[in-house]
Amino acid sequence: MRITVLARCALVVAGTFLVASAPQAVHAADQVESITLSPTSKKYTFDPGSTKEDSFTIxxxxxxxxDFLVYAEPYSLDPVTSQPIYQGSKAANADANTWVSFAQTRWHIDPHQSVRVPYTIRVKDTASPGGHYGVIFAETQPQSSDTQGVSLGRKKRVGMIIYSTVTGDLKPAGAVKQIQIDGYQSQTPLEASVHIENTGNTDFFPTVSYRVEDVFGNTKYQTTSSDHIVLPGITRTIPMSWDQASWLGFYKVTxxxxVLGNTTTQSSYVFVAPQWFILLVVVLIATGVVYAIRSHQTRRR
Structure with missing residues (x-):
């Protein structure tokens, strides 16, 4: 009986090994599809009526x-969420896409190859001074199956943002609208944010520094960033966070x-603790108060 059980186990193991080691058929859908565009953005300065020849790489x-198609669309940021808006943008300065043209809009690319895509920017003679924005997209096109069964059933697209400034009466203007540091945070990461308003007609890059100190004044985390662009007519929210904060701690956040040479600084103390810990403390305090009252009443009797 014991030999029979061992034999059955050996057959199961052998069968599993044979299935695992047998050659597996690779379906067409398992093959990797990839598209990358470089660079992801370009910044230009133009005179009204000027022309610029340039290119990007796929x-x-x-x-x-x-195959992939190339085309241009408007680009702006939502004034509340700072999320990108493309085709549906109604911003007056989201019009740089109308200046872009391509000699060829449909391209083919083989695996492990690159393609240089040229384009031309022709700025209108009537373009107003200040910032104008657009985005160039490259989008894969579905293909019918070939002799090997390889096909693309969905589209992917990647984009390059065009940040352009038209010369003339430029009016850079903006300020910090609010720095938000919540004094109590129930979980990590330790977060803060700054809201920056652009009231001018051209974009700018603010410099934002974020520092976290412990109760003894020791710097636990510090970072500085200057890579968030603020477009004209919007208030952009720039988030900051530190994911190494303790689940229970007391910190000073600065x-x-x-913005345009003017510096605003704000510091606040932050208590980090889960809600269950706060509830536990409240229950313990309430229990202690009740116990103290009852003890006092008992002694009076």
Whole structure:
């Protein structure tokens, strides 16, 4: 009986090994499809009526060949959420896409190859001074299956943002609208944010510093960033966070923001603790108060 059980176990193990080691058929959908655009943004300064010839590169580091289309759309940021808005943008300065043209809009790229895509920017003679914005997209196109069964059934697109400034009466203007540091935070990461308003007609890059200190004044985390662009007519929210904060701790958070040469700094103390810990403390305090009252009443009797 024991030999029979061992034999059955050996057959199961052997069968599992044979299935695992057998060659597996690779379906077409398992092959990697990839599209990368470089660079992801370009910044220009133009005179009204000027023309610029330029290009970007599409890289296919996947396993599937495909066709792709190139086209331009408006670009702006939502004034509340700071999220990108493309085709539906109604911002007056989201019009740089109308200046972009392509000699060729449909391209083919093979696996592990790159393609240089040229384009032309023709600025209108009537373009107003200040910032104008758009985005160039490259979008893969579905193909019918070939002799090997390889096909693309969905579209992917990547984009390059165009930040352009038209010369003339430029009016850079903006300020820090609010620095938000919540004094109590129930979980990590330890967060803060700054809201920056652009009231001018051209974009700018603020410098934002974020520092966290412990109760003894020791710096636990510090970072400085100058890579968030603020477009004209919007208030952009720039978030900051530190994910190494303790689940229970007391910190001093300092945010310093420089906008067009003017610096605003704000510091606040932050208590980090989960809500269950706060509830536990409240229950313990309430229990202690009740116990003290009853003890006092008992002694009076």
């Amino acid at each position: 890289l296919n580091d996947g396993e599937v060949a495909y 945010v310093s923001t420089t």
